Amino acid sequence: MTDMTNIMMDSQLSRRAFLSTTGALVVSLAAPGEWSEAAANTLATRPPLKGDQLSSYITIEPDGTVVAYYGKIDGGQGLGTAIAQMVAEEIDVAYERVKVVMGDSGVTLDMGGASAAIGVSHGGMMLRRTAAETRRLLIEMASHKLSLAADALTVTDGVVHAKADRTKRVSYAELIGGRYLDNKVKWNGRLSNGLQVEVEAPLKQHTEFKVIGKSLPRRDLPGKVFGTLEMVNDVRLPNMLHARMIRPTVAGAVPVKVDEDSIKHIPGAKAVWIKDLLAVVAEKEWNAVKAARALKVTWSESKPSFPGHDRLHEHIRKAPIVKRELQRENGNFEEGIKQAVRVIEGEYEFPTQSHSSTGPACAVADVRDGEATIYTSTQKPYDSAYCVAELLALPKEKVRAVWMFGTGSYGRNDQGDATADAAVLSKHLGRPVRVQYMRHEGIAWDPKGTASVNRSRAGLDATGKVIAYENISKAFSRLDSNTRETRAADVLAGQLLGLPVNRSESFEIPVASYTFDHGRLGWETIPPLLERASPLRSTHLRDPYGPPILFGSESFIDEMAAATNTDPVDFRLRYLTNPRDRDAVRIAAESYGWQKRPSPRNDQKDSDIAIGRGIAFRRHFTTFIGLVAEVRVHRKTGKIDLLRYVCAHDVGMIVNPETLKHVIDRQLVYGTSRAMLEEVRFDANMVTSVDWESYPVLHTPDLPEKIEIVLIERPDTAPSGAAEMALGLVPAAIGNAVFDATGVRLRRVPFTPERVKAALDRA
Amino acid sequence: MAKLTLTIDGMSRTIDIDDPDMPLLYALRDELSFNNPRFGCGLGQCGACTVQIDGHAVRSCITPVSALEGRKITTLAGLGTPDKPHPIQTAWLEEQVSQCAYCISGWILTAAELIDRNPKPTDAQIKDALKDLICRCGTHGAAIRAVKRATRQA
Numbered sequence: 001m002t003d004m005t006n007i008m009m010d011s012q013l014s015r016r017a018f019l020s021t022t023g024a025l026v027v028s029l030a031a032p033g034e035w036s037e038a039a040a041n042t043l044a045t046r047p048p049l050k051g052d053q054l055s056s057y058i059t060i061e062p063d064g065t066v067v068a069y070y071g072k073i074d075g076g077q078g079l080g081t082a083i084a085q086m087v088a089e090e091i092d093v094a095y096e097r098v099k100v101v102m103g104d105s106g107v108t109l110d111m112g113g114a115s116a117a118i119g120v121s122h123g124g125m126m127l128r129r130t131a132a133e134t135r136r137l138l139i140e141m142a143s144h145k146l147s148l149a150a151d152a153l154t155v156t157d158g159v160v161h162a163k164a165d166r167t168k169r170v171s172y173a174e175l176i177g178g179r180y181l182d183n184k185v186k187w188n189g190r191l192s193n194g195l196q197v198e199v200e201a202p203l204k205q206h207t208e209f210k211v212i213g214k215s216l217p218r219r220d221l222p223g224k225v226f227g228t229l230e231m232v233n234d235v236r237l238p239n240m241l242h243a244r245m246i247r248p249t250v251a252g253a254v255p256v257k258v259d260e261d262s263i264k265h266i267p268g269a270k271a272v273w274i275k276d277l278l279a280v281v282a283e284k285e286w287n288a289v290k291a292a293r294a295l296k297v298t299w300s301e302s303k304p305s306f307p308g309h310d311r312l313h314e315h316i317r318k319a320p321i322v323k324r325e326l327q328r329e330n331g332n333f334e335e336g337i338k339q340a341v342r343v344i345e346g347e348y349e350f351p352t353q354s355h356s357s358t359g360p361a362c363a364v365a366d367v368r369d370g371e372a373t374i375y376t377s378t379q380k381p382y383d384s385a386y387c388v389a390e391l392l393a394l395p396k397e398k399v400r401a402v403w404m405f406g407t408g409s410y411g412r413n414d415q416g417d418a419t420a421d422a423a424v425l426s427k428h429l430g431r432p433v434r435v436q437y438m439r440h441e442g443i444a445w446d447p448k449g450t451a452s453v454n455r456s457r458a459g460l461d462a463t464g465k466v467i468a469y470e471n472i473s474k475a476f477s478r479l480d481s482n483t484r485e486t487r488a489a490d491v492l493a494g495q496l497l498g499l500p501v502n503r504s505e506s507f508e509i510p511v512a513s514y515t516f517d518h519g520r521l522g523w524e525t526i527p528p529l530l531e532r533a534s535p536l537r538s539t540h541l542r543d544p545y546g547p548p549i550l551f552g553s554e555s556f557i558d559e560m561a562a563a564t565n566t567d568p569v570d571f572r573l574r575y576l577t578n579p580r581d582r583d584a585v586r587i588a589a590e591s592y593g594w595q596k597r598p599s600p601r602n603d604q605k606d607s608d609i610a611i612g613r614g615i616a617f618r619r620h621f622t623t624f625i626g627l628v629a630e631v632r633v634h635r636k637t638g639k640i641d642l643l644r645y646v647c648a649h650d651v652g653m654i655v656n657p658e659t660l661k662h663v664i665d666r667q668l669v670y671g672t673s674r675a676m677l678e679e680v681r682f683d684a685n686m687v688t689s690v691d692w693e694s695y696p697v698l699h700t701p702d703l704p705e706k707i708e709i710v711l712i713e714r715p716d717t718a719p720s721g722a723a724e725m726a727l728g729l730v731p732a733a734i735g736n737a738v739f740d741a742t743g744v745r746l747r748r749v750p751f752t753p754e755r756v757k758a759a760l761d762r763a
Numbered sequence: 764m765a766k767l768t769l770t771i772d773g774m775s776r777t778i779d780i781d782d783p784d785m786p787l788l789y790a791l792r793d794e795l796s797f798n799n800p801r802f803g804c805g806l807g808q809c810g811a812c813t814v815q816i817d818g819h820a821v822r823s824c825i826t827p828v829s830a831l832e833g834r835k836i837t838t839l840a841g842l843g844t845p846d847k848p849h850p851i852q853t854a855w856l857e858e859q860v861s862q863c864a865y866c867i868s869g870w871i872l873t874a875a876e877l878i879d880r881n882p883k884p885t886d887a888q889i890k891d892a893l894k895d896l897i898c899r900c901g902t903h904g905a906a907i908r909a910v911k912r913a914t915r916q917a
Contacts, residue, residue: 076864218859220864221859225867226839226843227838227839231801233798233802284789289789356899358803359801359802359811360802407865407899408862408899439805659859662905668901670899673899691808692897700894703890703904703907
């Protein structure tokens, strides 16, 4: 009781302090029973967006509809639905009457856009807390209005009523509808992924859940299925021009002469040339396309001397190390490896991969009168707005990013680049500009997922116990092109306009789930192949370092198991101590029907066809995943048939089980594409993957035959993320299954038939 | 400049054409604001720009607009509505197939043509009918399940 009084006192004091400093509203704090409309702590207009302002997160419309302001976005995995469920649960309003507004920097706080699969665990939790706080404050208001103690009240679908007598009631709409709570929440002062708020109201216990945990259908799908949902590509502003960017055929080349006569036969077409940035614009879109094809440009001589994709890993091995970081060490690896009676080593190569979104990037910008509005489907609209502000030399608050649905981005793809291009062109031309990249730009010019060589070493003692373990990646920095795209030079436009490049050195390590006496996990970065405006600049591709590192680390765990003649599941369990780690491995294996034995099978040596199974495991944040793959290998052709995946998935509290399963299912298919098919090709001068023939991706014939997903339920734990964690396991699970089938280790992604055949033939 | 009348989703629309080779996609989107066919590759490789012409799924990015006078053009929005959905749209919602859905015109209009012509396709026929479509979100398996669902109900 004393605590409660103190909290209320604090709340009232801080509120009074706030009001007196702003002078915005004079309120006399009324004693219980003396409540009046005038005394309510509400405002007629929404207070400015700020992290400590409750109305920046949740508001109530005149009809009682709840609006949740979500400073992230939904890349197509159904976050709008999950967020509405979380808010409805805490605020006690029917799910149907909770609206979610996403990614508009004019009305939603910067919660970082889509990033690191924390849409639910971060953004969702902030809205859940502020929804609970809104409910608490509305009950407090109702308590005054109804002259009943707050703890005698409850809420049913937006109506506060006495627990004992439902006729004593007042609705949220009556209490607040059309006005705004002017209350503070405890904010840590940070935005983006670092934003945190705390509130007085407790969250509901999972045993009280009515909406969280239900498999409600996705809200965004009817509009998509019936073709009524507007995407960024569909924005048409009055007086808008269509633009196409002109890229060189040799990386690093810049325009030295532009022959405007070469497009004068195309109605309305004109070239725009600003420093090294070159585009064509036209009133009609098709004329912009034609002008882009027709424009004659003389380019500067450039000799990027790329190693070519075939020799890329040789290049990585030999390249000087720019930065080496031993990110995690336990024990003393050097001492440990000296004590070993047996040392095993393994190297694994991962290729350059492209975001290669289904739609090449598109954006519309309207820059005028010292302000800019950008219509974008980048997954980081706030960062894109900051980037545009710097590019155009505008104050941050003068650039509004309006995020809209568009093509999936799968990380930091080309959409931020297109948004910046549109803004630069719009400012230059004084008209709204729509930039639509062409197919080659979406594959050849997007920022890339980095190639790497992952090498492991392990020392075993006389009993076969692993006493020393090392895992080191050598790669291009994953922040060669900054994934947050907040700075002008994080995008091609900034680099072409000559701004200082904003690169930094970073890679990652596998999560140290396994406990070895002496461990060393680290990375080394190498110089970029081209400093500025490189088609091979590297950044975050979905699950930024998961597939490259896990392909190495989880294949090597399997190598250690095989070296000690141990079943791969048993081997993992021997070195995993965390119960959730262990459960993910154990449940995946049990659900598959795993028969214990060491790999490889050795009973199919005389057969052209060999079947095998492999497991891979990871923890990422507090998501725990075990994946078993079963494959059939055709020795004569090197073709791998994917017979079955079984994925055990522990994400903590589950908001929407069916949607979660879909997220995992689609992601395993996507991960299959990257494991089996995807590799950016390039020669000495330029990326040569320019379309779906030169950058092969998964089609229906390449599908795994069966995908089974087992959700591990932990309703009493905090939710983690699911949007990208499972896909990183696909290459290792397949590689381990191929080893089980054939005794041959695959050391290079993608597992094309030619490459698999070559590996089989070498054995 | 020639006038051209197109029949789209049951509506008649006349446009001025200065280039008979302009792909249908640009007429639909840029001139007439039929937005569902989307630009994906401009090469006929992905299917994002798909419309049906007289019931056949066609890639509008490589189909010259001048060839289409008098033909019946159907976009995703013209295939069905929430009140009167095509069975494939119903199944698509029941299976919750899509993610970003940028590619959806290709998948739904191709699948619709398949089941309109062959009400009981085999698994192999379904996989084959959808084999030239790109979806980077990985909804391929779900799409196949939706076609199966739609044909069981048919």
